[in-house]
Structure formats: C-alpha cells, structure tokens
Amino acid sequence: MVGVDRQSFRVIEGGGGSVAQDETVAEHVGAFLREARQTTGRSVAEVATSLRIRTKFVQSIEDGRYEDLPGQTYAVGFVRSYADYLGLDTEALITQFKTESRNAESHPDLAFPVPTTVGWFPTGKIVAICALLAVAVFAGWFFLQNEGAVDVAAVPAPPGFKPAVASVEKPANVSVAAAPAAPQVTAVASAATAQPEATEPAGQSPETPAVTAEVGEQPVQAPGPAADPQITEPMATEAAPEPVTEAAAPVVVAAVSAPAIPDPAPAGEVSEPPAPVETQPEPVTVAEAPPPPPAPPVAAPVVAADPPVATTTATQIAALPSIPEESSTAIVSGEGRTYGVINQEARVIIGAEADSWVQVLDEQQNVLLTRMLRAGDRYLVPDRRDLVMLTGNAGGLVISVDGDPVPKIGSDGAILHNVRLDVDLLKAGRAVIQ
Amino acid sequence: MLSRIMGALSADMAIDLGTANTLVYVKGRDIVLNEPSVVAIAESKGKKRVLAVGNEAKQMLGRTPGNIQAIRPLRDGVIADFEVAEEMIKEFIRKVHNRRGFHSPQIVVCVPSGSTAVERRAIQESAESAGARRVWLIEEPMAAAIGAGLPVTEPTGSMVVDIGGGTTEVAVLSLGGIVYSRSVRVGGDMMDEAIIGYIRRNHNLLVGESSAERIKKEIGSACPPEDGDGRTIEIKGRDLMNGVPKELVISERQIAESLAEPISAIIDAVKVALEHTAPELAADIVDKGIVLTGGGALLGNLDYVLRHATGLPVSIADDPLTCVVRGTGRALDEFKRLKGVLVSMY
Numbered sequence: 001m002v003g004v005d006r007q008s009f010r011v012i013e014g015g016g017g018s019v020a021q022d023e024t025v026a027e028h029v030g031a032f033l034r035e036a037r038q039t040t041g042r043s044v045a046e047v048a049t050s051l052r053i054r055t056k057f058v059q060s061i062e063d064g065r066y067e068d069l070p071g072q073t074y075a076v077g078f079v080r081s082y083a084d085y086l087g088l089d090t091e092a093l094i095t096q097f098k099t100e101s102r103n104a105e106s107h108p109d110l111a112f113p114v115p116t117t118v119g120w121f122p123t124g125k126i127v128a129i130c131a132l133l134a135v136a137v138f139a140g141w142f143f144l145q146n147e148g149a150v151d152v153a154a155v156p157a158p159p160g161f162k163p164a165v166a167s168v169e170k171p172a173n174v175s176v177a178a179a180p181a182a183p184q185v186t187a188v189a190s191a192a193t194a195q196p197e198a199t200e201p202a203g204q205s206p207e208t209p210a211v212t213a214e215v216g217e218q219p220v221q222a223p224g225p226a227a228d229p230q231i232t233e234p235m236a237t238e239a240a241p242e243p244v245t246e247a248a249a250p251v252v253v254a255a256v257s258a259p260a261i262p263d264p265a266p267a268g269e270v271s272e273p274p275a276p277v278e279t280q281p282e283p284v285t286v287a288e289a290p291p292p293p294p295a296p297p298v299a300a301p302v303v304a305a306d307p308p309v310a311t312t313t314a315t316q317i318a319a320l321p322s323i324p325e326e327s328s329t330a331i332v333s334g335e336g337r338t339y340g341v342i343n344q345e346a347r348v349i350i351g352a353e354a355d356s357w358v359q360v361l362d363e364q365q366n367v368l369l370t371r372m373l374r375a376g377d378r379y380l381v382p383d384r385r386d387l388v389m390l391t392g393n394a395g396g397l398v399i400s401v402d403g404d405p406v407p408k409i410g411s412d413g414a415i416l417h418n419v420r421l422d423v424d425l426l427k428a429g430r431a432v433i434q
Numbered sequence: 435m436l437s438r439i440m441g442a443l444s445a446d447m448a449i450d451l452g453t454a455n456t457l458v459y460v461k462g463r464d465i466v467l468n469e470p471s472v473v474a475i476a477e478s479k480g481k482k483r484v485l486a487v488g489n490e491a492k493q494m495l496g497r498t499p500g501n502i503q504a505i506r507p508l509r510d511g512v513i514a515d516f517e518v519a520e521e522m523i524k525e526f527i528r529k530v531h532n533r534r535g536f537h538s539p540q541i542v543v544c545v546p547s548g549s550t551a552v553e554r555r556a557i558q559e560s561a562e563s564a565g566a567r568r569v570w571l572i573e574e575p576m577a578a579a580i581g582a583g584l585p586v587t588e589p590t591g592s593m594v595v596d597i598g599g600g601t602t603e604v605a606v607l608s609l610g611g612i613v614y615s616r617s618v619r620v621g622g623d624m625m626d627e628a629i630i631g632y633i634r635r636n637h638n639l640l641v642g643e644s645s646a647e648r649i650k651k652e653i654g655s656a657c658p659p660e661d662g663d664g665r666t667i668e669i670k671g672r673d674l675m676n677g678v679p680k681e682l683v684i685s686e687r688q689i690a691e692s693l694a695e696p697i698s699a700i701i702d703a704v705k706v707a708l709e710h711t712a713p714e715l716a717a718d719i720v721d722k723g724i725v726l727t728g729g730g731a732l733l734g735n736l737d738y739v740l741r742h743a744t745g746l747p748v749s750i751a752d753d754p755l756t757c758v759v760r761g762t763g764r765a766l767d768e769f770k771r772l773k774g775v776l777v778s779m780y
Contacts, residue, residue, distance in 0.1 A: 072583060
C-alpha cells in the first residue's frame with residue numbers, strides 16, 4: 001500500500017508494498033517511477049519491451065520531459081501502464097502527473113483542415129461595405145434632389161391655371177427666362193395684387209373661374225404691347241381691381257408668365273427697388289379680399305405669410321386657390337392668429353389654448369373653416385345659428401359668447417363631431433350633441 | 435438566426451445511445467444522465483405504457499410479471515425496437531430537459547460506424563419524434579477519439595478501440611476524418627452471453643444477464659492469472675438438472691476462459707484494422723499506440739492482452755465509459771468548428 005503526499009511527493013511506506021521505499025522523496029512522477037523501477041531491479045529497456053512503449057518515451061517520462069511525449073492522452077496512458085506495471089497506486093500518480101503536465105493541453109485544440117475558399121464571389125464584408133456605400137450615395141442624391149425643390153402643394157390646380165402653374169413650377173426657369181428683369185416684374189405684379197386688395201376688397205364675384213380667365217389674359221396682353229414699364233404698372237393696377245375679389249393668385253400667375261413674353265430689356269428699366277420691398281410684406285399682413293358668405297374658395301393668405309422670394313410666393317399662391325377653405329383671413333397678433341376677421345359682428349369666438357383641429361360646417365355641409373388652431377389662435381364664428389363644429393381636442397378650445405367664456409365643451413383630447421355653435425346652447429352648456 | 439435565439443432557450447444535448455447505457459450531456463451542464471438503456475413497459479387493457487426507464491427499469495430486467503416487459507431497445511449498437519427506443523429517448527429527454535415550455539433542443543446522437551443507412555435513419559427519426567428540433571449524427575469512433583482527447587484533426591494517425599455494450603469499433607483517424615473503421619458486433623453483451631453459456635455448459639447453472647454482467651465487472655479478465663485461480667465470486671442461479679435455485683463459487687480463471695472467444699474477436703478486429711492501415715499512419719500508431727475507450731476497456735488485463743497481441747503500446751483513456759458522450763458533447767459545444775464530423779440523414 002503506497003500513499004502519495006501531494007505537496008512533497010513523499011512516498012509513505014504502508015507495509016507489504018513490494019516496490020516503494022521508506023521516505024523516498026521524488027521531484028516528479030517520472031523520478032518516482034524511476035526509483036520504483038530501480039528498486040525492482042528492472043532496466044528501462046525491460047520496461048519498454050514489456051509495455052511496448054518506445055524506450056525514448058520511457059526515458060522522457062522518467063526525466064520529466066513530458067513535452068517529448070506524443071500527446072497528453074498518450075502520456076497519461078503511458079504513465080498509467082507504467083504505474084500499473086510496477087504495481088503502484090495508479091490513480092494517485094495519474095492525478096499528480098496531470099497537475100505536473102498542466103502546460104500540455106489535456107484537450108488538444110481541434111481545428112479541422114478547411115479547404116481554401118476559391119470563388120469569384122466577394123466575401124460578406126465587401127458586400128456589406130458596398131451596400132452601405134450604395135445607401136449613402138442614394139441618400140446624398142435624394143437630398144440634393146429635394147434641396148432646391150419648392151413644396152408645390154399637392155392639391156391640383158383648377159383647370160384654368162394649368163399652364164400658368166406649369167410655367168412657374170420651377171422658379172429657377174422663370175428667373176432665367178425673364179433675365180434680370182423677372183423679379184422686378186413679378187414684384188410689381190404682386191404689388192398690383194396686394195394694393196387693390198388692401199384698399200378695396202369691394203366687388204364680389206361668385207364666378208371665380210370666369211374671373212380667373214379674364215385676369216389671366218389681361219396681364220399677358222398688358223405687358224405685351226407696353227414694353228414701357230410705366231405703362232405696365234398702371235395696366236397691372238387696373239387689371240387687378242377688375243378681377244376684384246379673391247383673384248390674387250391668377251394675377252400673380254399671369255404676371256409671372258408675362259415676363260416671358262415681353263422683351264426683358266425694357267423690363268429692366270422698370271426696376272423700382274422699393275417696390276418689391278414694400279409690397280412683399282403686404283400680402284403677408286394685409287388680408288386678402290374676403291369672400292361672400294357662401295364662401296367660394298379663395299387663396300389662403302397664411303401660406304403667403306412668409307414668402308422667401310417673390311417667385312416662390314407666386315408659386316404658392318398660384319397653387320393654393322384651389323383649397324376649398326373658408327374665406328377666413330388671418331391677422332397675426334402677438335400670440336396667435338385670428339381667423340375669420342371678416343366676421344366683425346361675431347358673437348361666438350373660438351380660441352385655442354392648445355393645438356386643436358377644428359372644422360366648422362354650415363347646414364349644407366359647406367366647410368367654413370377646417371384647420372389646426374395653434375395655441376393662441378382664434379376664430380371669429382359668423383353670426384349664424386346653423387353652424388356645427390367638429391374638433392379633435394375639445395379641451396383645448398375656449399369658446400366665448402359676447403366676450404364671456406362659456407362652459408368647456410369637453411375634456412383634453414376629446415373628439416367631438418357635433419357641436420352646435422348656437423349662442424343659447426353654448427351658454428347653456430348644451431351645445432354638444434351626441 | 436431564429437434558431438440561434440431559440441437555441442439559447444433550449445438545452446441542446448448530446449446523447450450516447452448505447453446498447454448498455456445511455457448517457458446524456460447537456461450543453462453547458464456536463465453529463466447529466468447515465469442510465470442503462472432499459473425500458474419497462476406495462477400493458478393494461480391492450481395499451482402499452484412506459485412504466486420505468488433507466489436504473490429503475492434495469493432492476494426489473496428478468497424479474498417481470500406477465501403484464502410488464504423490461505426491454506432493451508438497442509441490440510448490437512442499433513435500434514432493435516423502434517417504438518420502445520423512441521419512448522426511451524423521450525423519457526430521457528424529459529428527465530433532462532426540465533424547461534419544458536421552451537423550444538425543443540438540438541440533439542447530437544452517436545451511431546456505430548458500421549451501421550447501415552436504415553439503422554441511422556431509425557436513430558435519427560427516433561430522436562426527432564422524441565422532440566428534437568434538429569438531429570445530428572456522429573460516428574462513434576470519432577466521438578470516442580474526441581472524447582479521449584486524441585489529436586484527431588492533426589495530420590497524424592490515431593487509433594481508437596471503443597468497446598461498447600453491443601459493438602466494438604476500431605478506427606484509425608487522421609485530419610478530422612476516419613481513415614479506416616471496423617465495427618464488430620462483439621461487446622459487453624457478448625461477454626455476458628459467453629459467461630452465461632460457459633456456466634451453463636460447465637456447471638449446469640442458468641444465470642441471468644444481470645448476474646453475468648456483475649460477474650464480468652467484478653472478476654472479469656481478458657487473460658487468466660499467471661498462477662492459481664485468482665479471485666473468486668459466488669454466483670446464484672437455477673440448476674438445470676433438478677431445477678432448483680443453486681449457488682456456487684466461480685474463479686477468475688474460469689471467467690477468463692469463458693471470455694476468450696469475444697476477446698479474440700476484438701483482437702482480430704484490431705489486427706485487421708492494423709493490416710488495412712496505410713504505412714505512414716501505421717508508423718504514427720507504432721509510436722503512440724492504441725487508445726481504449728468504452729466500458730469494455732475496464733475489463734481487467736484487456737490492455738495487456740492487446741499489447742501482447744499487437745506489439746503496440748495500449749493506453750486506457752481517462753474515464754472510458756464517458757468518452758463517447760464527452761466527444762459528442764464537445765462536437766455540440768464547438769458546433770461550428772466540429773460540424774465537419776456531424777452528419778444528418780436528411
């Protein structure tokens with residue numbers, strides 16, 4: 001019986017053992033095996049022949065040169081055979097041997113031979129990089145495409161405007177065709193449009209398309225013969241009052257298309273620097289011609305509120321008349337806009353504390369107003385008893401009658417479809433009809 | 435991609451579906467099950483239901499009443515009873531895979547290298563119908579060599595002899611593949627039968643399989659002791675002459691004599707394999723020798739007998755019983771790297 005003390009690797013004779021000695025101190029398993037072999041009087045060659053292990057491997061084990069052995073599994077097998085052959089405690093020796101030869105991996109790293117990839121197809125990385133590049137290029141192109149684009153309204157223009165709109169669609173083209181004079185001419189036209197409206201909203205024409213047609217022709221004729229700018233201006237001014245009401249857009253459109261016809265040279269003389277400067281703000285602040293109550297569609301001035309360039313303004317205006325919006329015009333006050341300013345005698349005023357979508361209809365389902373009232377915006381409701389309001393955020397609206405606020409019609413975010421804008425009902429808080 | 439996510443939720447497992455024992459290795463949890471491949475089936479009202487599997491069923495082996503059958507569904511390393519094998523795999527998976535609600539596991543099962551396509555398909559289908567998401571097969575000698583830690587992927591020959599319950603696999607491996615393999619249907623079972631036959635012939639005593647296995651484990655030896663009769667053991671069985679239970683003492687020498695036939699079959703298989711080995715590989719094997727794995731490697735003096743029969747160094751692998759399942763488990767752990775050794779019948 002042989003015991004092995006791990007730390008000092010001291011062999012303790014247990015009595016009856018045929019191999020081990022008393023108090024043998026060995027450096028490593030190999031040395032211990034050698035001593036055990038020597039006590040039995042066997043030679044290395046004898047062991048090698050008996051175990052069929054190469055002599056050099058037996059030597060390697062005894063000398064502790066474990067790296068010379070063919071592999072951990074085999075080395076362990078050899079040591080086990082050797083220990084077994086000498087009649088020693090196999091398991092203890094094996095455990096010791098494994099800790100000693102820890103540097104030799106017990107599990108060899110298995111790496112299968114892989115055939116080298118031969119193929120025309122690029123590797124995944126290259127494909128990924130190409131895909132990224134393609135996306136980047138497309139994004140850049142897309143950005144450049146959209147950079148200078150005017151946001152032409154998606155709403156189709158009325159039939160009468162098609163050619164005009166087409167000609168203004170690309171402002172760049174217009175300015176090129178009209179040479180240096182173009183902006184001025186346009187500006188003058190805008191002035192012409194704005195001025196009459198500001199001064200005299202007057203005449204009310206229910207037949208919009210007809211008027212449009214007239215207006216469309218007139219300016220074209222006007223600048224045609226009259227290359228002299230002095231004539232152009234009065235003509236335009238004259239033309240403007242004629243179409244009267246809401247014809248802001250047609251005038252501008254016509255004016256814009258006009259410069260293409262006359263010789264740009266004389267137009268250059270027109271240049272009145274103050275004119276565009278003065279006139280630009282006008283369409284912004286001043287309300288345009290109010291419509292008759294039946295509310296035929298008219299240009300929305302809100303869009304014109306921030307005209308970047310004269311031509312752009314023209315484009316936007318040209319595109320807008322087709323929006324079937326309430327004739328409401330807006331006055332920009334300190335904190336919000338006021339719509340429906342024509343309704344001077346309004347008793348009911350809808351104010352927005354929070355953004356709320358509001359639509360006001362009359363009995364015939366004609367839309368008087370449909371828009372998002374921003375916080376601070378107000379709408380002066382025409383003094384009629386048949387109006388019905390729809391709103392997407394009832395809690396955001398403050399309705400007042402004759403200046404006195406009435407009870408709220410609903411909570412925040414409440415969607416109401418049938419709010420009677422009747423003075424009495426509103427006062428009584430019974431305006432909401434389910 | 436999805437299967438990789440689901441793989442994290444399920445416990446992938448490696449199964450050594452052996453004739454004698456089934457071992458299950460669960461990825462990340464080591465060997466979690468090591469039980470005999472025995473199923474006890476109870477029949478009631480014409481319906482067969484699994485009564486027990488594994489150790490519990492093994493105790494019933496040879497001791498069952500009429501309505502219970504204790505079956506070993508594998509014979510000679512392959513499935514002999516398809517339905518029962520399927521039930522057994524299912525039960526073992528259930529025992530191991532306790533996260534039942536999750537995704538079904540991926541399973542690697544080892545098959546004898548000499549098994550036919552039909553036998554492989556049977557094993558794969560059993561595992562699949564037992565609830566596996568994907569089944570891979572690995573050849574037993576390859577799994578044994580990986581489990582024993584042999585450098586199978588290097589350009590050097592390694593020879594492994596895996597003596598299982600039903601088959602003995604002899605293989606020479608190099609560069610991650612099997613260069614030569616030979617599977618003989620001799621294994622632990624055959625040794626048990628040899629012991630039963632020997633005792634019946636010489637002592638007119640009939641012993642059961644379990645008793646024979648116990649004798650083999652306790653005093654079994656591949657060669658008779660140098661002098662005397664060696665260790666002895668008491669065995670109990672039924673006397674064939676007068677039909678009464680009887681007890682007698684049998685010696686190591688007698689058992690070694692009875693095992694001579696299966697042992698020589700194994701030696702022959704190894705010799706044939708060596709004959710078929712390419713000279714370069716044979717040169718490697720002369721240096722490094724043969725590694726024994728499988729339960730049969732534990733038979734006393736088998737390494738000695740093989741060493742003298744072949745003239746090569748013979749080593750017994752560490753923990754030879756679990757070599758195959760450890761190798762299979764390693765193939766599962768290093769799935770991407772070792773995918774080359776896995777096969778699927780579909």
